[in-house]
Amino acid sequence: MIRTNRQLCNLSVRLTHRYVMGASDMDEWQDIGAYSFLSRRLIKEAAEYDELDTWAYTVRVDSKASPEQIEQALRSSLSGGGCTHAHDCCGCPTWHASDIKHIKRREWSVTVGGYRNL
Numbered sequence: 495m496i497r498t499n500r501q502l503c504n505l506s507v508r509l510t511h512r513y514v515m516g517a518s519d520m521d522e523w524q525d526i527g528a529y530s531f532l533s534r535r536l537i538k539e540a541a542e543y544d545e546l547d548t549w550a551y552t553v554r555v556d557s558k559a560s561p562e563q564i565e566q567a568l569r570s571s572l573s574g575g576g577c578t579h580a581h582d583c584c585g586c587p588t589w590h591a592s593d594i595k596h597i598k599r600r601e602w603s604v605t606v607g608g609y610r611n612l
C-alpha cells in the first residue's frame with residue numbers, strides 16, 4: 495500500500511467519515527494537489543508479531559492549500575488499509591500516519607506505522 499517510487503499520488507482531504515476504513519473510498523474526498531515519496535528511513539522495527547515496521551517518509555507536496563489542509567490530507571492519504579473483515583485473523587495491514595511536519599518549501603516528513611489484523 496505504501497508506494498515509495500516517485501509516482502505522483504493524489505493528495506486528498508477526506509470530507510466525510512461515513513464509511514469504515516476499508517470502504518473509505520466511498521466517502522467524499524477533495525483533491526488539493528499531489529505528493530510523491532522522496533525517501534524513507536526506518537524508525538522502528540516491528541517488535542510484536544502483529545506490528546509493521548515504522549518508517550519516516552520524506553514526501554514532496556505540490557499543493558496550493560494551507561499547511562493545515564496539507565497536514566490533514568497527508569494524514570488521510572497515508573493512513574488506512576483495505577480490511578473490511580469482521581474477524582481479527584485475516585492479516586490485512588492497517589497504516590496510521592503521525593508526526594506530520596513541514597520541513598522546508600515543498601518537503602514534508604510523515605511517520606507511518608501500522609499493524610496487521612491478527
Ligand SMILES: [Zn+2]
Pocket residue numbers: 576577578579584585586611
Ligand atoms: Zn482483512
